[in-house]
Each structure stands twice: as C-alpha cells, then as structure tokens.
Amino acid sequence: MFQDKILTCRDCGVEFVFSASEQEFYAEKGFTNDPSRCPECRAARKRQGGYNGNSGSSRPQREMYDAICAECGAKTQVPFRPSGDRPVYCRDCFDKRNRR
Ligand SMILES: [Zn+2]
Numbered sequence: 573m574f575q576d577k578i579l580t581c582r583d584c585g586v587e588f589v590f591s592a593s594e595q596e597f598y599a600e601k602g603f604t605n606d607p608s609r610c611p612e613c614r615a616a617r618k619r620q621g622g623y624n625g626n627s628g629s630s631r632p633q634r635e636m637y638d639a640i641c642a643e644c645g646a647k648t649q650v651p652f653r654p655s656g657d658r659p660v661y662c663r664d665c666f667d668k669r670n671r672r
C-alpha cells in the first residue's frame with residue numbers, strides 16, 4: 573500500500589506531500605520516479621513550456637500600413653489600408669481635428 577511521502581522540490585526547495593493517491597496514479601501510469609518538483613513548480617514549468625512564441629499577449633498583432641498625413645505631410649501608420657479617397661491623418665492631426 574501507498575503512504576503519503578514528504579519530498580523536497582529541487583527547484584524551490586519547498587517540502588511537499590506526495591500523497592498516497594498520487595503515488596497510486598504514478599504507479600498506474602508506470603512512472604517509477606518520484607516527482608522532483610512541487611506542484612507549483614510543475615505547473616509553472618508547464619505554463620512556460622506549452623505555448624512557444626506567444627509571450628503572454630493573446631491579442632493578434634494588428635497590421636499597420638504606412639500613410640502620409642493629409643494635414644501636415646508627416647509619415648504615420650494606420651491600422652487600415654489607406655484607400656486614397658479618404659484623407660489619412662497622423663495621430664496629432666487626428667486629435668486636433670477631433671478636438672475642434
Ligand atoms: Zn517548487
């Protein structure tokens with residue numbers, strides 16, 4: 573039969589319980605080694621490893637298009653493709669026009 577074991581996490585050094593039911597689960601899965609990390613460090617490692625390249629931002633990057641401000645001629649970027657039939661303004665001029 574299994575008995576609760578106290579193990580020490582190799583990452584953070586904290587002591588954690590490797591419970592009888594967990595040991596049973598491990599044995600069922602055929603794992604012969606005790607877990608070497610506490611549940612928190614295991615979860616942290618899983619979080620780091622799982623999704624490559626995605627550094628926390630779930631929002632897709634919006635594509636920006638180069639444009640020339642119709643007011644001051646400055647280079648700017650807009651989140652839509654400038655169509656030519658509507659003037660595009662840089663952020664400053666856009667703010668100025670909206671404040672008027
Ligand atoms: Zn730990």
Ligand SMILES: [Zn+2]
Pocket residue numbers: 641642643644645646661662663664665666
């Ligand atoms: Zn401008």
